[in-house]
Amino acid sequence: MTRERHYWLVKSEADGFSWNDLWKSPKRTTFWDGVRNYQARNMLRDDFKKGDLVFFYHSNSDPNEIVGVCEVVREGYADHTAFDPGEQHFDAKSDPDRPTWYMVDLRAKEAFKRPVTLAELRKVPGLEKMELLRKGSRLSVQPVSKKEWEIVYELGMDGERAASPARGR
């Protein structure tokens, strides 16, 4: 059974685990641990499939922006950090035999030529329904429609259309 590729977005704080941290990881790959929200858990456990593509978004950052594209390289499995009392996201209620929390493995695929900020996304026609832009949206794992994906990807990969002056560094 083949399935069309699905598209997603995950949030991370730039001064927590940034795109750059992922890029420097072995094989540019990490396990996406620490998700402790049931809606997000369900997507990681049931809906993330190998080959799906994922926007990497910096939240609580300055500026907030989408910075690159990852690929799902391993599908949902138990988030072992929930079992370890030393871990920040330890959860005594998660039983290794019947895990409450799940994670996937993500590999950085492609850095955007230029990050696309939240402020810019809000102005782009066609993204009105994007989950990221919904008022009060807090989901750290969320679906992105194919149309939304194409619009945002285009912006990130089209240096010419930079809405703001070239950024330093």
Add this chain to the structure above:
DNA sequence: GCCAACGTTGGC
């Protein structure tokens, strides 16, 4: 730092 929106917990 502020605060709105949201999810979870627990008393009833």
Add this chain to the structure above:
DNA sequence: GCCAACGTTGGC
């Protein structure tokens, strides 16, 4: 089952 209190997320 309802809902107030609380903790967290995350934009500004």
